[in-house]
Amino acid sequence: MTSALSRREVLKFGVLGSAAVALPLERSARAGALLPTRMPASKLPPPFTVPFAQPPVLTPYATSATTDYYKISMQPVLADVLPGYKTPLWGYNGLVPGPTISVEQGRKVVMRQVNNLPAVHPSLSYTPWTSVHLHGSASLPEYDGYASDITNPGQYKDYRYPNVQVARTLWYHDHGLHHTAENVLQGLAAQYHLHDPLERSLPIPHGEFDVPLIVSDAMFDDTGALLWNNHDQSGMYGDVILVNGRPWPLMKVKRRKYRFRLLNASISRSYSWSLDTGDAMTVIGTDGGLMPRPQAVKSFRQGMAERYEIVIDFAKYPVGKRVLLRNTSPKNNINYINTNKVMAFDVIGDAFDPSDNSIPAVLNPANPVMSLTESMAVATRRIDVIRANGTWTINGHTWDDVVASNFTLTEGNPRNGDVEVWEIRNPSGGWFHPVHIHLIDFRILDRNGRPPMPHELGPKDVVYVGENETVRVLARFEGVGKYMIHCHNLVHEDHDMMSQFEVLDATTPGDDPLSDPCKQLPEQDDLGWQ
Amino acid sequence: MILGSLTGAEPGVAATSEVPTAGPAPSTWSRAQVAAGLSLLAGAIHLYFTPEHLQEWWVFGSFFVAVTVGQVVLAELVVLRPSTRTLLAGIWGNVAVIGVYLVSRTVGLPIGPPHGVHGADGQVLQHQPVAGGVGNGMPTMPGTESATATHPDVVGIFDLWALGLELVLVALLVTMLPQRHRRITLNAFLVLGLLVWGTRIAAQVVS
Numbered sequence: 120m121t122s123a124l125s126r127r128e129v130l131k132f133g134v135l136g137s138a139a140v141a142l143p144l145e146r147s148a149r150a151g152a153l154l155p156t157r158m159p160a161s162k163l164p165p166p167f168t169v170p171f172a173q174p175p176v177l178t179p180y181a182t183s184a185t186t187d188y189y190k191i192s193m194q195p196v197l198a199d200v201l202p203g204y205k206t207p208l209w210g211y212n213g214l215v216p217g218p219t220i221s222v223e224q225g226r227k228v229v230m231r232q233v234n235n236l237p238a239v240h241p242s243l244s245y246t247p248w249t250s251v252h253l254h255g256s257a258s259l260p261e262y263d264g265y266a267s268d269i270t271n272p273g274q275y276k277d278y279r280y281p282n283v284q285v286a287r288t289l290w291y292h293d294h295g296l297h298h299t300a301e302n303v304l305q306g307l308a309a310q311y312h313l314h315d316p317l318e319r320s321l322p323i324p325h326g327e328f329d330v331p332l333i334v335s336d337a338m339f340d341d342t343g344a345l346l347w348n349n350h351d352q353s354g355m356y357g358d359v360i361l362v363n364g365r366p367w368p369l370m371k372v373k374r375r376k377y378r379f380r381l382l383n384a385s386i387s388r389s390y391s392w393s394l395d396t397g398d399a400m401t402v403i404g405t406d407g408g409l410m411p412r413p414q415a416v417k418s419f420r421q422g423m424a425e426r427y428e429i430v431i432d433f434a435k436y437p438v439g440k441r442v443l444l445r446n447t448s449p450k451n452n453i454n455y456i457n458t459n460k461v462m463a464f465d466v467i468g469d470a471f472d473p474s475d476n477s478i479p480a481v482l483n484p485a486n487p488v489m490s491l492t493e494s495m496a497v498a499t500r501r502i503d504v505i506r507a508n509g510t511w512t513i514n515g516h517t518w519d520d521v522v523a524s525n526f527t528l529t530e531g532n533p534r535n536g537d538v539e540v541w542e543i544r545n546p547s548g549g550w551f552h553p554v555h556i557h558l559i560d561f562r563i564l565d566r567n568g569r570p571p572m573p574h575e576l577g578p579k580d581v582v583y584v585g586e587n588e589t590v591r592v593l594a595r596f597e598g599v600g601k602y603m604i605h606c607h608n609l610v611h612e613d614h615d616m617m618s619q620f621e622v623l624d625a626t627t628p629g630d631d632p633l634s635d636p637c638k639q640l641p642e643q644d645d646l647g648w649q
Numbered sequence: 650m651i652l653g654s655l656t657g658a659e660p661g662v663a664a665t666s667e668v669p670t671a672g673p674a675p676s677t678w679s680r681a682q683v684a685a686g687l688s689l690l691a692g693a694i695h696l697y698f699t700p701e702h703l704q705e706w707w708v709f710g711s712f713f714v715a716v717t718v719g720q721v722v723l724a725e726l727v728v729l730r731p732s733t734r735t736l737l738a739g740i741w742g743n744v745a746v747i748g749v750y751l752v753s754r755t756v757g758l759p760i761g762p763p764h765g766v767h768g769a770d771g772q773v774l775q776h777q778p779v780a781g782g783v784g785n786g787m788p789t790m791p792g793t794e795s796a797t798a799t800h801p802d803v804v805g806i807f808d809l810w811a812l813g814l815e816l817v818l819v820a821l822l823v824t825m826l827p828q829r830h831r832r833i834t835l836n837a838f839l840v841l842g843l844l845v846w847g848t849r850i851a852a853q854v855v856s
Contacts, residue, residue, distance in 0.1 A: 124824060140816075144804055
């Protein structure tokens, strides 16, 4: 007998073998094309053809000696995202992204959020209750966007923000239980800038040259509507990169320094930024405000919800030069043909104000969290972000477990004022988790035993816990009550990688996160800081 | 050749499942060793992904453990005890693994972890009621309205590596079979392959 397969035998084997090879690939190819109605790439705008735009700064509805009052309506809007199409979205005041709030340190803010969304999502068939989280603010528990503290359509809630922290880039976004990803992708996200005297006094770019960049990604059908796919609760990824709601925009820049407040508002996509010129960008701020010293980097990665303030100096480029902001994607994202492009800057020769056009060698050396040392820690806690039995969990717990415990389950109970080390571990090689700890700022001590990356050398409230990474962070817990900790891949958060901790005080009990519930419309004229 | 050397049978004559008492010919050993190597590589890939699948669901993880163990054991047996029974077990065991892969990447497995399971109305089960919630807050993703189990996975590069290794392994094991078993096995492959393709084409026609 012959040992090799004869031609006839190869054919027999090939019928089965070809099915094993071809059919899964064919199915994957169809899945890659997502739904048959996905907008073809040929109908998407070519990158760098849509003009850059910024969200407007919202004017307070009323002011008092101590407080600014805002009224925001969460409502549907037909937005101009892709040229020639109308995209049904939801926006704060009908804007996507929503209007920027700009406030000075020490001034309180009362923000009335009215849920004027439809009773049922038009394609996903859920009731869009909301919970607004001011990300980066040490708000009281009942104003922190606690996921179960929901506001249904037809209801409203007044959120109160103290604004006592140092200057920083915050953002407000939806945090409603089980559909945060959908609500945020639908448009419920915006920046919030907190200023303080130090930040105002530094000669870094301000005003016209202080620019918010809210980066997200989305996929559209051939009518311009959003397409939905959470990849079996793993993540949502789009083939269109949006900056301030515009696809791959083109921004005209003058020959000077610009400060960009870069927020990754994507649902599940992380980015690794670089300029096509190979030049360095200077990171001056992180989630919790200005860094002690600026850090020049040629590229850096940014997980969901992280904020970095970067300065790009366009003075070195000739008029007419185009500079591209690119994304060399970190692993475990789903990428498409143009997700490696973000936006372009065209250098123009217009005159400009030469003031505030430098980067001091020292920015904020006195930031309290950056002064903490490991020796000050009184406890070390471990936070494991793991997938167990098909569910995303924090230490094996889900928000369902928190609810089932009548909100008593916690991952830890730091005492008010204590400094602690939290060791966050991601044992998986298959996914990354940007972990957000509410209430506090922290300093990253190390990652897998190595020093934090240069761009992370500032105060943080989200940390990128990459594949098989263990990250240790150091924080002082100031404030009392229950606060959430969760993955900021919002699909993971919704299903159900979220738990809580409670800061305890010997004399003062913390407010119940559910103690100031929403009210039914019509609005009552009862705004006022207590 | 190979089978003749392995079993001591006349060339072209069906062999028995005896283990050779004398040392096998070098070519026999090399074929068995190649098969063992392929099986070990495939097992290594399954082992690498076992923790991930254990996290996903203990049943999935246990399956990967079983496949890993099976492929390691096959690698040993195909070298040390290359009987017809071993070869057939190796062939059909790997075909079964390929079958599970085929189902998981085309129509989705009929079983899945308890969390994230969708009921007939498309609602994810086992979430706690939401106090104060008006209506249903669970989004229904397109395509999941009537799903009862997991959805098809996307083919990854390691999937293709494992599949390729297993297909070559199966082909190699087939060439080591006695002629009669070899003929029956390949005919069974033909029927099975036609069934799979026929099902796919029928599904396409119906849709």
